[in-house]
Amino acid sequence: MKSKTSVLLLIVLLLFALFPFVGEKFYVQLVAKVMIMAIFAMSLDLLVGYSGLVSLGHAAFFGLAGYVLARLAPQYEAASLWTSLPLALAACAAFALLTGLLVLRTSGVYFIMVTLAFAQMLFFVFHDTPLGGGSDGIYLYAKPELMLGGTSLLNLEDHRVFYWFVLGLVAAVYLLLQRLLDANFGRALIGIKSNEHRMRALGYDTFRYKLGIYMLSGMLAGLAGYLAAMQYGFVNPDILGWHTSGSVLVMVILGGMGTLHGAALGAFVFILLQEVLSNQAWFGPVAKHWQLAMGLFIIAVALFLPRGLAGLSGQRKLREETHG
Amino acid sequence: MSQYTRRNFLKGGAAVAGATLLPAARAQGARVKVGLMLPYTGTYAQLGVAIENGFRLALAEHGGKFGGREIEFYKVDDESDPGKAPENANKLVQRDKVDVLVGTVHSGVEMGIIKVVRESGTLHIIPNAGADAATGGMCAPNIFRTSFSNWQPPYPLGKILMDRGLKSAVFITWKYGAGEESLGGFRDGYSKAGGKIVKELFLPFPNVEFQALLTEIAAIKPDAVVCFFAGGGAAKFIRDYAAAGLKGKIPLFGAGFLTDGILDAVGDAAQGIETTLHYGDGIETKRNKDFRLAYAKTFLLQPDVYAVQGYDAGLLLAAGLAAVKGDINNKAGMIKAMEAARIDSPRGPWTMSKAHNPIQDIYLRRVVGKENKVIGVAHKALADPARGCKMV
């Protein structure tokens, strides 16, 4: 099964790599966005699918990294990717550590609500204080540059180069996580998810594992947020809002949690669905109420598709979820 | 500004959404593509509809054509979500390849649109969003506004207050862009006239629990209270202000949005409140009456300020396209014509400032019954200072 999956993934990767040669600019950018959201969804899947930690505030990291980039960029010039990306990720790690020490002391519904509340707090930090630049958001006039000794390695302003850059990062994140989850770390997480007491009895410091995955997840969400801010050159407090957190959660479950490719698939289908349902040209006046269709669809997924789209293929990794 | 690419013929095969529903043989370039990026869902949905209606009325009055060319509409619901703004603007600019982008209501979303159109060079008309930067620091030759800057409506209030001997005022608003810019406009006008803002009060947006701040106002005892609120929050503020017994003791003023579209909801609490805006009820010109009648007949609704702004966006585009005889590719010509246009608006005629914001009369209005009755002109031909705009 392992090799078959790898071959399949390679083919998918290749198809994606070729897309910019045939696709129009808009669609190339759209797919780049989908890939960014796929990183975001995979990062959340680490918590939701692998660790049983349902976060409803994941947008906090996404937005935080974007704001760090926007704040670091000189007014009309490009920031350096070498410094701004690590700093953005470090900020996310720090925020994850700080909040993680609090939120990980809670569990279940508490965890859900507390993560939401912390994201909301960060929303107000960027909305109200001089740190954030107010409700109208901040521009980035130029994408960060990847320089080496005075020469630019990649022209990220070109939409195709940016696309491939993102594609490379998605693939890297996917491989990294695949490795990590197959290793002891991943097995320990799954053990903690199914029975934390037992794992503790076995001598695992479960809190440290959870904090570790929480920080990793926050940093990856930050990577996605950094890329998103870079792509459109604009950050606004609303990217930290709870609808962003809600959307990414929908992506994870829609695709099938506990499977990395499921999360990526979920991001793809979710955004596609949004595009289609809200398309005024296809649905005319009905498109005005596209969120009704979206809402019903989400309810249907929750009720009838607990393992998401990836679960449809029969290749399930997870047992039926129940809680007592 | 990068180059404006009109239509990429080589890749025309990629079925642009919408094109699929049109006759396959439609002559290339026969129609001008207008993108409407407006809120069609959520809190501002009503405003989006009014703006579109206004724009369509202007088109209908021109026989369905601007500059001899038919218009094809592409619509995107911006959901008033700034997080999605650049992406939604991209849908129109790059996917649908619109010639003109008309939108939007929410200032945060507008900033996202500006980011996109400044890069693409797409002609852009703002039919509402008041963010000062749009025709200030972010101004650009291809960006026009037919509504107002947040600075404009409250500016004349300063003089009005001083004329009545109201020498100290408290300003209260949400802590967000539009509120702070509105405060800026009022502060400029008030300090110029010699008044003093004794306290600036902010609430976290969109919190509507005003009681604590009303208590503070009562303790400060200013001569007047000036505010910036809109929609549901405005309705609640007006009610709370009256219920706290402040109405009748300390007069309440505001930018006109305070009392627009909510008078049915507020009832008596709003009576007598005076606001300043570039439109109002009871402008007794033939132009306005004709417009109101036509609008009411077409849409079975009463027009509001948003409808007027949308209508004027249509008039502005009409002026631009007429000047170049429908040649949308002659952008320089269009921009020149639009800059020089004198818009015969239902609100009264207005012209474009160098920063592409209306130079317009601001009316003083008083709430009488269910109307924002115009009781005079608060400031003739007021131009935004366009701070930071390099075109000025």
Place this chain on the structure above:
Amino acid sequence: MDFYSFLIQLLNGVQYGLLLFLVASGLTLVFGIMGIINLAHGSFYMVGAYLAFSLAGLTGNLFTALPLGIGVSVLLGFALEWLFYRHLYARDHLYQVLMTYGLILVFEELRSIIWGDDVHGVAVPDLLSASLPLTDNLSYPVYRLAMSGVCLLIAGGLYGLIKKTRLGMMIRAGSSNREMAEALGVNIKRVYTVVFALGVALAAFAGMIAAPVSSVYPNMGAQVLIICFVVVVIGGIGSVWGALLAAILIGLTDTFGKVLLPDYAGMSTYILMALVLLWRPEGLFKR
């Protein structure tokens, strides 16, 4: 701030807190007893406000609208429980979050289709429309005081219901040990249905009595929802007294935050929450 203003601000804070309690009580009840996380709770608050608007318009009086509105919302509660929620009791919180998130979108759109996107007002009943003078220029609306009274009554009523009645006994049995309660012949299914309908009715009732002071407008539920979460987290899930205390704490924090630290007022309630969690990770009153 002089002492007299301080007292008035105290009153403002408590009054706001009591209203928050009323909305949050349904949420904490449904959480505590059924273990359901319900993001759509704010939507029920919105539905209540719109019902008050329609029914008060129809009957001409808020007092007659209230019982009708409660009836409608109880029915809505039964229907939603039967159609949607009941299928999720045994499932992970995740799916509850997902489904109720979907419900928010559905309720907002239905609201837009049924009532439109305008702002509406509901008149304060004549009986309560007076104001009490507090200072030479500030007075306090009687309606707000009456609201506070009603909120206190509801708090007492809920306490009595859970501690003293047969239904309350079944509720307590069901929430502490579902299997045992069932073995003892308690019809847990029915208890859950009733509790859920009660939760919906509480939120809708809060929306109805708040309508005259808050106005009725789109998305009004979303704001309330998050602050209610904070109330429940601070109070301790399922604890009625905890929710009451937490709501008043938040009311005071919000009120004094706005007056004393306006730049940080938006954050103040969340900082309060963080501090409480640092001290007691499961809220003030753990059940």
